[in-house]
Amino acid sequence: MIYTLPIHEQRKQVCRHMFLSTSGVTERQIRTALKKRQRDGQIAMEGRGGRREAEKVEDEEKRQSILDHINKFPRMESHYCRANTKNEFLAPELNLTTMYNMYVSELAADKKNLHQDLYTTTSSNPLDSNFLL
Numbered sequence: 001m002i003y004t005l006p007i008h009e010q011r012k013q014v015c016r017h018m019f020l021s022t023s024g025v026t027e028r029q030i031r032t033a034l035k036k037r038q039r040d041g042q043i044a045m046e047g048r049g050g051r052r053e054a055e056k057v058e059d060e061e062k063r064q065s066i067l068d069h070i071n072k073f074p075r076m077e078s079h080y081c082r083a084n085t086k087n088e089f090l091a092p093e094l095n096l097t098t099m100y101n102m103y104v105s106e107l108a109a110d111k112k113n114l115h116q117d118l119y120t121t122t123s124s125n126p127l128d129s130n131f132l133l
Contacts, residue, residue, distance in 0.1 A: 003015065003016055003018070004019075005018070005023075031104050062118060066103065067122065073091070073094060074090075075089065076088065096120055100119045
């Protein structure tokens with residue numbers, strides 16, 4: 001392998017040790033980059049981590065489905081301080097677990113899967129409504 005560095009707008013051949021020390025990279029990083037090099041000389045994009053756009057869209061669809069489910073339940077005004085708050089409350093016999101189980105049973109017909117964490121976070125931070133469980 002030939003190592004070069006730019007010196008006065010020209011490429012100058014240097015030893016491996018000089019190249020690694022000057023560049024601040026390890027030999028392993030060089031090997032990995034060479035393995036990922038494509039035919040056109042570009043390095044392939046990293047494939048780990050991050051969220052794909054399709055997953056983000058799917059999550060938004062799931063969140064909207066959850067909000068639609070929550071909005072099916074009747075709401076009541078607070079009987080303590082109606083003049084001071086616009087908060088609405090769901091029936092006392094409802095809780096997140098009960099609502100989630102009802103939602104899952106509705107999804108079972110469609111054979112869709114949804115984790116309870118998404119339901120809980122969506123229901124505790126609804127976008128367009130001001131209600132409390």
